[in-house]
Amino acid sequence: MESTPVKLYVDDGSQPSRACMIFCEMNNIPYEKVETRILKAQHKTEEFKKINPLGQVPVLQDGEHYFRESHAILKYLHSTRNCPDHWYPSDAIKRARVDELLDWHHCFLRQGAGNTVFKTLFGPKIGMKFSEGEIEWHKTILSYSLHMLDSKFLGNHKFLLSDELTIADLSIFCELTSLGFLSMDFSEYPNIKTWYSAIDSIEEVSKVCKPVKKFIKMFNNQLKAKI
Amino acid sequence: MESTPVKLYVDDGSQPSRACMIFCEMNNIPYEKVETRILKAQHKTEEFKKINPLGQVPVLQDGEHYFRESHAILKYLHSTRNCPDHWYPSDAIKRARVDELLDWHHCFLRQGAGNTVFKTLFGPKIGMKFSEGEIEWHKTILSYSLHMLDSKFLGNHKFLLSDELTIADLSIFCELTSLGFLSMDFSEYPNIKTWYSAIDSIEEVSKVCKPVKKFIKMFNNQLKAKI
Incomplete structure (x- = not known):
């Protein structure tokens, strides 16, 4: 090691x-x-x-x-x-379950969440332009992904695959944190809300997310002030 | 085992x-x-x-x-x-190189290639509609991905990471095969062309790709007949 x-x-x-x-x-x-x-x-x-x-x-x-x-x-x-093994289990079946979720994260949730936030809020600020159709597609994927996460992947355990965290929980959690820029609170998605809160309350998670949360708050306040 | x-x-x-x-x-x-x-x-x-x-x-x-x-x-x-180990090496550094390419495949090439083919050719055949902006985005990602593959990832070895195949070669190769539906021959991308041909000539690859190649040929002939 x-x-x-x-x-x-x-x-x-x-x-x-x-x-x-x-x-x-x-x-x-x-x-x-x-x-x-x-x-x-x-x-x-x-x-x-x-x-x-x-x-x-x-x-x-x-x-x-x-x-x-x-x-x-x-x-x-x-x-x-x-x-610890639980993050990315050495058992082939358990590891495959983590890999499935990581692949899903890249192919679906990230295409929706990351792109929607960037293309609606930050890209335009640095001079990038995106078409309406392109943004609509990302929004559709985001909505579908949140629905799948809430209804198919969560609800059986404390975390995605068991009562212990995996690297898939971290990757998916971090993707969702950025949805704060869109003022999304997951109230439509009860399983996401519970799971998200459980990870969000971990000390090390709070520490790493402190700067982005501060930025989200500032960003949303500025937006409200403009409206 | x-x-x-x-x-x-x-x-x-x-x-x-x-x-x-x-x-x-x-x-x-x-x-x-x-x-x-x-x-x-x-x-x-x-x-x-x-x-x-x-x-x-x-x-x-x-x-x-x-x-x-x-x-x-x-x-x-x-x-x-x-x-054999070469497909997905047990050595941590070599394995990470395969993982990097697989992640890139999902986040870039697949978003470009798979979606361009489906949304321009097959989706509309089964009644699905896609906006121009959405399709343009997929085409942009496709073009960028092919450029990166040709100029950054290929050219140093017979295959992507060495002279032996990995699961990343297979995944990326298979994505490119479908570009035949768009009559793409990779003549703009010399490294892709050489690497693609090396994999394409493997007996087991030919066997598995036979039906899709037949379909691509038929599809393109029908298209020409219409024009």
């Missing part, structure tokens, strides 16, 4: 960045946080693209190795650090 | 279905193919939703267990059957 500190190139406002930081916090993995501001396009500089040609956060640096994609990073950290 | 035959609920026209079948063929994993026709909406019946509430193929049945999501299925098969 490795114990060398890692570097995480992250933005507090990025859902997958937060998932990686929470995982490190909850597993006592020492990490150096390298702030890489998306709204300042720091992830799109030539310098940054040397460590991730896709120009995306998070990036994990472990010694001379750089890793991109939060799911890949979470799995890599789990397999190289001393983390 | 298990040797019980598995069942694969698949459609020859589905990219992730083909990836699972090719993996079984190349690793001598006995499987029963259960044809589940997308264009006949056989994946949306109440019966099928009992085994996959998302109403999607492929589904893997291993004894009493059902698994959805092709990436999860490929990993599960690799960990429970007697497959």
Whole structure:
């Protein structure tokens, strides 16, 4: 098992960045946080693209190795650090259940949530334009995903697959936190609401999410002031 | 190591279905193919939703267990059957490289390729309507993904990560096969062209892709006849 500190190139406002930081916090993995501001396009500089040609956060640096994609990073950290099995079980069937949810997160929820927030609120602020049809599609996927999460994936256990957390819980939870920008409170989705609150109240989660929550509050207040 | 035959609920026209079948063929994993026709909406019946509430193929049945999501299925098969390590290496760094590509496949290439083909060609045939803006977005992601694949991910080895195949090669290859419906031949992308041909010429790949290639040919001929 490795114990060398890692570097995480992250933005507090990025859902997958937060998932990686929470995982490190909850597993006592020492990490150096390298702030890489998306709204300042720091992830799109030539310098940054040397460590991730896709120009995306998070990036994990472990010694001379750089890793991109939060799911890949979470799995890599789990397999190289001393983390409890429940996060990404070694049992093949249980692991497949986590993988199914992570794949669903990327193919559905993230296409809906991340894109709706970015394309309706932040993209336009940095001069990006998106068509109505494109935004409508993301909203449809978001609504479908929340319905599936609430009605099919949650409700049987405290967390998604059992009464213990997995990396899928973290990834999906972090995606949903950003929906605060849309003032979404999950009151339509009772199972999401209960599950979300259970994770939200964890000390390490609160710590990592503090900056984004502050930003969400400020953002929504400004929006109200404008209306 | 298990040797019980598995069942694969698949459609020859589905990219992730083909990836699972090719993996079984190349690793001598006995499987029963259960044809589940997308264009006949056989994946949306109440019966099928009992085994996959998302109403999607492929589904893997291993004894009493059902698994959805092709990436999860490929990993599960690799960990429970007697497959060479190169497909999904046990070394943490090499495995993370495969995971990065699989995540990229879901977040980018699949959003572009699968959706462009479906929404421009097949969706409308079964009465589905999509806005121009939505389709434009998928096309943009497709074009960006092909550029990244050609210029950043390919060109250093025979396959994506080395001279041996991984499950990421299969998943990405199968996604590209469907671009035949758009008459795409990758002449703009020399690295993709070479890599694609190397996989395409493998006997087991040819066997699994035979029906979809026949369908692509027929489809494009019909289209030409109409023009």
